[in-house]
Amino acid sequence: MQVIISHVNLDFDGLASMLAAKKLYPLAKVILPTKQGKSVEQFLALYRDSIKYYSPNQINWENVSEVIMVDTASLKRIGEINNFINGEKVNFIVYDHHQPTEHNVISNETTIEEVGATITLLLEKIKMKNITITAFEATIFALGLYTDTGSFTYLTTTSRDLKAGSYLLEHGANLHIISKYTNTPLNEHNQKLFHSLIQKSEEHYYEGVTILIAYHQQNEYTGGLSLLANKAMEMTGTDALIFVVEMGKRIFIVGRSSSNRVTILPIIKHFSGNGHKKAASAMVKNYNIAHVLDIIRKSIRETVQPAVMAKDIMSSPVKFISSATTIDEATKMVLRYGHTGFPVVDENKLVGVISRRDIDKAKHHGLGHAPVKGYMSTRPITVHSSTVVEEIQKIMINKNIGRLPVLENNELIGIVTRTNVIEFLYGNKNRDYKNNAPKIEVSLIERMNSLLPRDIIELLTKIANLADKMNYPVFLVGGIVRDLILGRRNEDVDVVVEGDGTAFASKLAQEIGGGVRVHEKFGTATWRLPSGLKVDITSARTEYYDFPAALPTVRLSGLREDLYRRDFTINAMAIQLNKDKFGDLIDLFHGYQDISQKKIRTLYNLSFVEDPTRILRAVRFEQRFGFEMDEQTFDLAQTSVDKIRLTSKPRLAYELSKLLSEKHPIESLNRLDEIGVLNFLITVNSYDSSMIKQIKNFKLILDNVSKQLTNPQTNVSQAWICYLVLLFSKHDSGFEQVNMFTLNNENIKTIEEIKALLEGKYHFSKNNTSGSLHHRLKNYRIESILCFTILMQFPNEIVENITRYLIQRQAIPKIINGNDLKSLNINPGPIYSKILQQVECDYLDKKVSSKEEAILLIKENY
Numbered sequence: 001m002q003v004i005i006s007h008v009n010l011d012f013d014g015l016a017s018m019l020a021a022k023k024l025y026p027l028a029k030v031i032l033p034t035k036q037g038k039s040v041e042q043f044l045a046l047y048r049d050s051i052k053y054y055s056p057n058q059i060n061w062e063n064v065s066e067v068i069m070v071d072t073a074s075l076k077r078i079g080e081i082n083n084f085i086n087g088e089k090v091n092f093i094v095y096d097h098h099q100p101t102e103h104n105v106i107s108n109e110t111t112i113e114e115v116g117a118t119i120t121l122l123l124e125k126i127k128m129k130n131i132t133i134t135a136f137e138a139t140i141f142a143l144g145l146y147t148d149t150g151s152f153t154y155l156t157t158t159s160r161d162l163k164a165g166s167y168l169l170e171h172g173a174n175l176h177i178i179s180k181y182t183n184t185p186l187n188e189h190n191q192k193l194f195h196s197l198i199q200k201s202e203e204h205y206y207e208g209v210t211i212l213i214a215y216h217q218q219n220e221y222t223g224g225l226s227l228l229a230n231k232a233m234e235m236t237g238t239d240a241l242i243f244v245v246e247m248g249k250r251i252f253i254v255g256r257s258s259s260n261r262v263t264i265l266p267i268i269k270h271f272s273g274n275g276h277k278k279a280a281s282a283m284v285k286n287y288n289i290a291h292v293l294d295i296i297r298k299s300i301r302e303t304v305q306p307a308v309m310a311k312d313i314m315s316s317p318v319k320f321i322s323s324a325t326t327i328d329e330a331t332k333m334v335l336r337y338g339h340t341g342f343p344v345v346d347e348n349k350l351v352g353v354i355s356r357r358d359i360d361k362a363k364h365h366g367l368g369h370a371p372v373k374g375y376m377s378t379r380p381i382t383v384h385s386s387t388v389v390e391e392i393q394k395i396m397i398n399k400n401i402g403r404l405p406v407l408e409n410n411e412l413i414g415i416v417t418r419t420n421v422i423e424f425l426y427g428n429k430n431r432d433y434k435n436n437a438p439k440i441e442v443s444l445i446e447r448m449n450s451l452l453p454r455d456i457i458e459l460l461t462k463i464a465n466l467a468d469k470m471n472y473p474v475f476l477v478g479g480i481v482r483d484l485i486l487g488r489r490n491e492d493v494d495v496v497v498e499g500d501g502t503a504f505a506s507k508l509a510q511e512i513g514g515g516v517r518v519h520e521k522f523g524t525a526t527w528r529l530p531s532g533l534k535v536d537i538t539s540a541r542t543e544y545y546d547f548p549a550a551l552p553t554v555r556l557s558g559l560r561e562d563l564y565r566r567d568f569t570i571n572a573m574a575i576q577l578n579k580d581k582f583g584d585l586i587d588l589f590h591g592y593q594d595i596s597q598k599k600i601r602t603l604y605n606l607s608f609v610e611d612p613t614r615i616l617r618a619v620r621f622e623q624r625f626g627f628e629m630d631e632q633t634f635d636l637a638q639t640s641v642d643k644i645r646l647t648s649k650p651r652l653a654y655e656l657s658k659l660l661s662e663k664h665p666i667e668s669l670n671r672l673d674e675i676g677v678l679n680f681l682i683t684v685n686s687y688d689s690s691m692i693k694q695i696k697n698f699k700l701i702l703d704n705v706s707k708q709l710t711n712p713q714t715n716v717s718q719a720w721i722c723y724l725v726l727l728f729s730k731h732d733s734g735f736e737q738v739n740m741f742t743l744n745n746e747n748i749k750t751i752e753e754i755k756a757l758l759e760g761k762y763h764f765s766k767n768n769t770s771g772s773l774h775h776r777l778k779n780y781r782i783e784s785i786l787c788f789t790i791l792m793q794f795p796n797e798i799v800e801n802i803t804r805y806l807i808q809r810q811a812i813p814k815i816i817n818g819n820d821l822k823s824l825n826i827n828p829g830p831i832y833s834k835i836l837q838q839v840e841c842d843y844l845d846k847k848v849s850s851k852e853e854a855i856l857l858i859k860e861n862y
């Protein structure tokens, strides 16, 4: 026989879990413990007939072979049932969400997981097995869930509990009944007890957290202490509390915490109690209440984790200005960095703070040229590097300030902003605040091993080894990180080193080989390995870097600065390469999240103004990955388009070539048009949508030809320049305009070819054979010819002829060569290429198909 049991003083989670277990083990008998909690007792008084259960003495325990224990795993908590169970004979199946204790039964069928309520665990099984539940059952299950999670507000609540809740509501859980049993009003006695506890409570304050300890003595037992503890937490807003109530010979101890820094369970364990980290209780007999309180007071300090301080969450290094900076310059800084104000520092001393509002006001009054000195707050409120976050939060709220300079030895070492505090409170999972470093949640080692070729992995390991030796933090950055996350191949190794990058590159070359080219101006070096691999190395040094003492706290700020300067969040991630952290993702700006949400987002407001080519890049990434700019980024792109005009043509050309060489050039052009870029690329207003149509046709034909190319030597890399030719085709000086966007001789040649074809005035007709076309077009590349056919608006028959010719052309075999001509005693000279071309034309027109036939023909004609 199977039985289902739970703990004494049965609560709703125990009751719900027993009934849920019955759904999973339908043959088992539900046995109510002899004692139920007050609310459950009241509930059962009403619903007794709707639930089938037994009392322990209705069971023939001899026959019990399996015991399903829910909401407890401890034999100590099941009351007198413990006397009936023959522990050696029975098999236990356990479902529980409490911390294991030494009294737990031994079983290999245990499900003990940290969720808010045990019912969640059982419900997940019910769901998995597709077992139907009635609205009544859903209501009881929900009662268990709501009461044990404090209506989903206790810190023990998990997303699994909420999913369970949603499932129960879908199945008709009655909120009216739930609210009746969860909002139990205090009875008269408990009200008195509550007031006595609050009045007698003593406050203990440790580095920003407050813990209340309160006690009370009474002769008789009254239940509901947990409820009182929850109410007191709510009312006092304390971080944690411990209530100690002597009732007759027994002392009840209840602890609650709402702070991530206070774990109450260890104290309760002193008294052999149990529960969760933040909600636990114990009962002791034969103790003196003063002794209990003494133990609690002595050990309370241990429950508090070290405080998180200003230095742990602050941003550093700080962008500051001097008091002589003009309002105009300050305005630029505000725009550049998107900050809402700056500390003002003169000779290493903080002399004031100026907010964005002050700057705007001064500017509004025409004081752009005045120094900020006259408009800054001269007695700024600051915090020390060791001020705890809770204190910082209070200052920000009480004084309504959003930025607090952080001082150490009277020097500005960082700034804490509202964002820092909010990130800390609401969890930026990527930061480990105690180390002022990003917390690593994602390791990309496996991705790296599967996506990067062996030689690159070996190279990265060598880079890491040297960096470890030189004590430099070193990172892989940029597009390769993004692509590893996206699961795409990318072999561009860009490395950022927090140290002297040039020295690092030289040392690498010295130890591994290859040569280094230093680009002083940009603080970068390119290391070319003998194998042909290329590594770009950038130094990320901070203002503080020269002070070794400051290293542990500011180390990653160099990397942060480097990443912050980049175009989009998805391109501003890094992978650490140092040995013990190899493969760890560093994601300071939520790039990982943006990738999963398919978003292109700039890191700061002036990103496009500083580098308008980024607008083209944004469109490129949109099209390539099927992503989209977020609203703000799109707006910033639109408002910055005019800066395209000021951007150097080669830089634009480089980005255009990359953008238009991607898979979806038409969509990209449409998007550029939507943003308003095209009107700034084409200086005279000569762009209209008919050009996109031409480009579409061109691409259609080119794709069709490309698909049928069999000769791997044939290259069609000039399509993008043809798109530009088509785009500028109605422009008076179209070719000159396109010429400005050329990047290399190939591009120039393509344009020249199209021009020559247009000027050639050949007559094309539908009767042209491939041979006759070859005669005229042999020396022109595929893209130029097709671009020309579009510009000429040839009828379909001609286009088809030309297409057929191009496909045949790339597959012409070399049936004859110069040596063959020599052996025919033809004197070398320009005649050779003429003859060879003629053979090709004849081959295309099927007049010759072999060397012998060709030789025969040559002999006849020459």
Ligand code: CTP
Residues within 6 Å of the ligand: 477, 478, 479, 480, 490, 492, 494, 565, 566, 567, 568, 571, 572, 611, 613, 614, 617, 658
């Ligand atoms: N970058 C930037 N602004 C630019 C160009 C580049 O911030 N105008 C940064 C980005 O962080 C980018 C990195 O430099 O990831 C490398 O640039 P690049 O090689 O041009 O681009 P990738 O992102 O690697 O893209 P692709 O895959 O097209 O090479």
